Amino acid sequence: MDKYINVVLDAYYGYFDYLKNEILYPSWTNYFWWLLGLSAAVWLLEVVFPWREKQAIFRKDFWLDGFYMFFNFFLFSLIAYNAISNIAVEAFNDFLGVFGLENIVALHVETWPVWAQFLLLFVLADFIQWNVHRALHKYPALWEFHKVHHSVEEMGFAAHLRFHWVETIIYKTVQYIPLAMIGFSLVDFFIVHIFTTAIGHLNHANLKITYGPLKYILNNPIMHIWHHAKKLPEGTNGVNYGLTLSVWDYLFGTAYIPNEGKDEPLGFDGMETFPKSFWSQVTYPFIQKKK
Numbered sequence: 001m002d003k004y005i006n007v008v009l010d011a012y013y014g015y016f017d018y019l020k021n022e023i024l025y026p027s028w029t030n031y032f033w034w035l036l037g038l039s040a041a042v043w044l045l046e047v048v049f050p051w052r053e054k055q056a057i058f059r060k061d062f063w064l065d066g067f068y069m070f071f072n073f074f075l076f077s078l079i080a081y082n083a084i085s086n087i088a089v090e091a092f093n094d095f096l097g098v099f100g101l102e103n104i105v106a107l108h109v110e111t112w113p114v115w116a117q118f119l120l121l122f123v124l125a126d127f128i129q130w131n132v133h134r135a136l137h138k139y140p141a142l143w144e145f146h147k148v149h150h151s152v153e154e155m156g157f158a159a160h161l162r163f164h165w166v167e168t169i170i171y172k173t174v175q176y177i178p179l180a181m182i183g184f185s186l187v188d189f190f191i192v193h194i195f196t197t198a199i200g201h202l203n204h205a206n207l208k209i210t211y212g213p214l215k216y217i218l219n220n221p222i223m224h225i226w227h228h229a230k231k232l233p234e235g236t237n238g239v240n241y242g243l244t245l246s247v248w249d250y251l252f253g254t255a256y257i258p259n260e261g262k263d264e265p266l267g268f269d270g271m272e273t274f275p276k277s278f279w280s281q282v283t284y285p286f287i288q289k290k291k
């Protein structure tokens, strides 16, 4: 038991020190400053080349989404996620120990070239996330959490990280075992994380970008706006589930881009009664369940 308490304390102190150092010492391998820099760059593009010219620079929910961005990217980890995941990993390893196993690495990729390791991690993680995202739309209990992300009415870069913290737990948990089997840890490769954050920001930005023929591989603002559209094609739970890659939607027939969707109304049915503030949005799914 002591071991688990120490894991929690180490996670807290370790993360607190880490966060402090991140903020105080900018560097090229620093998440905090990369997030700020990427956000400023994409926002600047929105200001200079807006797709919907009428949309305000400080669009609806700009500050709310900005808070979500820092909460989900940094604070949630600080408060709970690091501690929970370290305990889970520790417990999982103890569980493996019962069977005399030290780890579940089934495929040894450490002898591969680094670029091939990156590519495998990135493609595999993205495919797992695409499946998780589909599940968030399919199962009503999960959809209650995912509604926070779909309550965006005006798209802008910060909407990317507007989501319920339970999503972080779901995504990371589902990814853990497959990634651990090829020897990757929960800590993403820095470069992969920065790349996916940049594409995610762009997907939600007020920009008209499709990347030309690369649109069949990379998700983009025109494709993702249809993911947020209020009106879905008949008989579906959603379309365009891609996070960074769009290729899964094309492969599995969930791609849907009837037109460019510039002024398409966003959200879901019953939006009017959905809470508007951070606290009420993150507590909503729990209260909802009790009813």
Ligand SMILES: [Zn+2]
Residues within 6 Å of the ligand: 133, 137, 146, 149, 150, 227, 238
């Ligand atoms: Zn969604």
Ligand SMILES: [Zn+2]
Residues within 6 Å of the ligand: 149, 159, 160, 204, 224, 227, 228
């Ligand atoms: Zn989105």
